Amino acid sequence: MIYTLSRVLQRNNNALFCRDLGTPFSAHNAHWHIPTPSGNLSIRGAVMDVQELAKAVKAGDRRALAQGITLVESGRADHRTQALALVATLGSARQALRLGLSGTPGVGKSSFIETFGLMLTAQGLRVAVLAVDPSSARTGGSILGDKTRMERLSRDPLAFIRPSPSRTELGGVARRTREAVALCEAAGFDVILIETVGVGQSETVVAQLCDIFLLLLAPAGGDELQGVKRGIMEMADILLVNKADGALLTTANLTLADYAGALRLLRHRPQDPEGFPAAMTVSALENRGIKEAWAAIQSLAAWRRAEGHWANTRADQARHWFAQEVRQGLLAALDREPVLGLMQLLGEKVALGQQTPDSAAADLLARLGR
Numbered sequence: 001m002i003y004t005l006s007r008v009l010q011r012n013n014n015a016l017f018c019r020d021l022g023t024p025f026s027a028h029n030a031h032w033h034i035p036t037p038s039g040n041l042s043i044r045g046a047v048m049d050v051q052e053l054a055k056a057v058k059a060g061d062r063r064a065l066a067q068g069i070t071l072v073e074s075g076r077a078d079h080r081t082q083a084l085a086l087v088a089t090l091g092s093a094r095q096a097l098r099l100g101l102s103g104t105p106g107v108g109k110s111s112f113i114e115t116f117g118l119m120l121t122a123q124g125l126r127v128a129v130l131a132v133d134p135s136s137a138r139t140g141g142s143i144l145g146d147k148t149r150m151e152r153l154s155r156d157p158l159a160f161i162r163p164s165p166s167r168t169e170l171g172g173v174a175r176r177t178r179e180a181v182a183l184c185e186a187a188g189f190d191v192i193l194i195e196t197v198g199v200g201q202s203e204t205v206v207a208q209l210c211d212i213f214l215l216l217l218a219p220a221g222g223d224e225l226q227g228v229k230r231g232i233m234e235m236a237d238i239l240l241v242n243k244a245d246g247a248l249l250t251t252a253n254l255t256l257a258d259y260a261g262a263l264r265l266l267r268h269r270p271q272d273p274e275g276f277p278a279a280m281t282v283s284a285l286e287n288r289g290i291k292e293a294w295a296a297i298q299s300l301a302a303w304r305r306a307e308g309h310w311a312n313t314r315a316d317q318a319r320h321w322f323a324q325e326v327r328q329g330l331l332a333a334l335d336r337e338p339v340l341g342l343m344q345l346l347g348e349k350v351a352l353g354q355q356t357p358d359s360a361a362a363d364l365l366a367r368l369g370r
Contacts, residue, residue: 051089083179102216116284125191126159130194131161178209211304212238214239214297217242219248237272241255241280263278
C-alpha cells in the first residue's frame with residue numbers, strides 16, 4: 001500500500017523522520033533522512049551507511065540510536081548483515097551499569113523505573129530503559145505502552161526509553177536485547193535498565209544481560225516458602241518490596257521479613273559480599289527507599305569490580321550468548337531447504353501414524369550427520 005506523507009512523522013525517541021513531504025511512500029521505495037549532529041543520514045530500502053550511523057550513535061544522537069536498535073531487531077537477512085557490522089564498528093570501549101529488573105504484572109515495575117530513573121537523571125546520569133513487552137501468541141502483536149506509563153521520564157532529555165516486543169522468545173527478554181544494550185552503551189548512557197516481561201519465576205535470561213538483577217515484589221505476594229523456590233529468586237541480587245506505603249506499609253514490612261528470612265537459607269554465592277542478596281522496601285509512589293536502593297546497587301557494583309567478579313561475569317555472559325547464537329542458527333536451518341522438505345515429509349509420516357516422533361527425529365538427525 002502507498003501513502004502520501006503530508007507532515008513530518010515524529011515521535012519522541014522514534015527512529016524515522018521523513019523530510020520528503022508530499023511524496024509517495026512505501027516500504028520498498030522509502031527514502032528517509034535521520035537528523036544527526038553531522039547532517040542527515042540517508043536510508044533507502046535496505047541501503048545505509050553503517051559508518052555514519054555508528055558515528056551518530058557514538059555522538060549520542062537519540063534518533064540514530066533508535067534507528068540502530070530497529071536495525072538490530074530486524075529479522076531481514078540484509079539488515080542482519082548491517083546490524084553485525086554496526087555492532088562491530090561501535091565496539092565495546094564504553095561500559096554502562098546494566099540493571100535487570102523483573103517482577104510479576106502489577107507489581108509496579110514501570111512506576112519504579114520512572115521514579116528511579118528521574119532520581120538518576122537528577123544526578124546528571126544518562127539513563128536508558130529497554131522494556132520488553134509480551135507479544136500475542138495468536139497475532140504476534142505487542143502493545144508497547146511502557147513509554148505511556150513513564151510519561152515524566154520519557155520527557156527527560158537525559159533518558160531514553162525503548163519498548164521492544166518479545167515475539168516468540170522465552171525468558172523475559174527479546175532476542176536482540178543484548179545488542180540493544182551494546183548500542184546504548186556506545187551512545188554514552190551511564191545506567192541501562194532492562195525490564196523483562198515479568199510473568200513469573202522463569203524469567204532468568206535477563207541475568208545473562210545485566211550486572212545486577214533487581215526483583216520487584218508485591219506486599220503479601222507470598223509467604224517465606226516463596227523465597228526459596230528455584231529460578232528467578234536465586235538469581236536476584238536485590239529484592240525490592242514495592243508499594244510500601246499507605247495501607248500496605250505494614251504488609252510490605254511483613255513481606256520483607258519473610259523474604260529476608262528466606263534469603264538466609266540460600267547457599268552463599270561467591271559473587272556476593274556480606275549482606276547480599278539484600279531485601280528492602282521501596283515506594284515508587286511516595287519516592288521512599290529509592291535512594292537507599294541505589295546506594296545498595298552502587299555498593300554491590302563497586303565490590304564486584306574490586307574483587308574481579310564484574311569482568312568474570314561479563315566474560316561468562318559473552319560465552320553464553322555465543323553458544324546461544326550458534327543454537328539459534330542451527331534451529332533456523334530447520335526452516336530452510338533441504339531440511340525443511342525433509343521435516344515436512346517425516347512430519348506427514350508421524351501424523352499418519354507410520355512413524356513415532358522419536359524415531360522420525362532420530363532419522364532426521366542421522367541424515368543430517370549429527
